[in-house]
Amino acid sequence: MTDLGLLISIDGPAGAGKSTLVAALARYLADRGHRVHATAEPSHGPIGTLARANADTLHGYALACLVAADRYHHLDTELRPRRNDGHLVLCDRYLPSTLVLQRMDGLPLDFLEALNAHVDLPDLAVVLTLDPFEAADRVRARGAHSRFHQGVDSTIKEINLYDHVGAWLSTRRVPVLHLDTTSTPIRRLCDVITTQVEAMLAARRPAIERG
Ligand SMILES: Nc1ncnc2c1ncn2[C@@H]1O[C@H](COP(=O)(O)OP(=O)(O)O)[C@@H](O)[C@H]1O
Numbered sequence: 001m002t003d004l005g006l007l008i009s010i011d012g013p014a015g016a017g018k019s020t021l022v023a024a025l026a027r028y029l030a031d032r033g034h035r036v037h038a039t040a041e042p043s044h045g046p047i048g049t050l051a052r053a054n055a056d057t058l059h060g061y062a063l064a065c066l067v068a069a070d071r072y073h074h075l076d077t078e079l080r081p082r083r084n085d086g087h088l089v090l091c092d093r094y095l096p097s098t099l100v101l102q103r104m105d106g107l108p109l110d111f112l113e114a115l116n117a118h119v120d121l122p123d124l125a126v127v128l129t130l131d132p133f134e135a136a137d138r139v140r141a142r143g144a145h146s147r148f149h150q151g152v153d154s155t156i157k158e159i160n161l162y163d164h165v166g167a168w169l170s171t172r173r174v175p176v177l178h179l180d181t182t183s184t185p186i187r188r189l190c191d192v193i194t195t196q197v198e199a200m201l202a203a204r205r206p207a208i209e210r211g
């Protein structure tokens, strides 16, 4: 049996429930005996801290390069080591967020593809979506503000871009779970993702072990 874990990205528009889901899913998977490592991008390392602190003041190519540098460093220092020693690594925002947010910042897809050409694709991409009015309500209630979140119109654009990224990942053979969080309880979301994760792990085991 292989000791390799999985890199699972969780992306989607603001208010979709990424952070809530990562925390709940980490507990859910751990309760089922899996080794789990939850993390986020921008990371809490030196480059990620810089990116997070400046995401509203830096724009375009500068922010794209900073989040990509953070991603390469995050992969070297945390994501690959944890995945390679058997953890299910849950990453709150990853490459799909770049392919949406930096597109919203006006950058061409081919530049973003080239900049991220050597990052690992996720083993499983969870792409969240939701009703844009519900997203706006959740963001308003949370009181968070970011220049990327300019109300319902920008959320609609964001949701459409995430749909495209789902297709982009599928053409690269990344399994994608599209989940609508508008009225799906978090426990149900955890169930669906866990079923997929455990199927992927079981498929790796030698036939003799699967019985
Ligand atoms: N599945 C869900 N159903 C209803 N409300 C949710 C769900 N997931 C998250 N929320 C609520 O939506 C708000 C935004 O969630 P959060 O996890 O911070 O989103 P994100 O990280 O995607 O911006 C929070 O108030 C959270 O409690």
Ligand SMILES: Cc1cn([C@H]2C[C@H](O)[C@@H](COP(=O)(O)OP(=O)(O)O)O2)c(=O)[nH]c1=O
Residues within 6 Å of the ligand: 014, 041, 042, 051, 052, 055, 056, 063, 067, 093, 094, 095, 097, 098, 099, 101, 102, 144, 145, 146, 147, 148
């Ligand atoms: C991961 C990532 C984050 N960011 C930016 C978006 C956010 O403004 C900022 C911090 O991310 P995050 O903490 O997820 O903020 P929010 O919940 O407000 O969206 O980093 C990018 O621009 N590209 C990326 O690829």
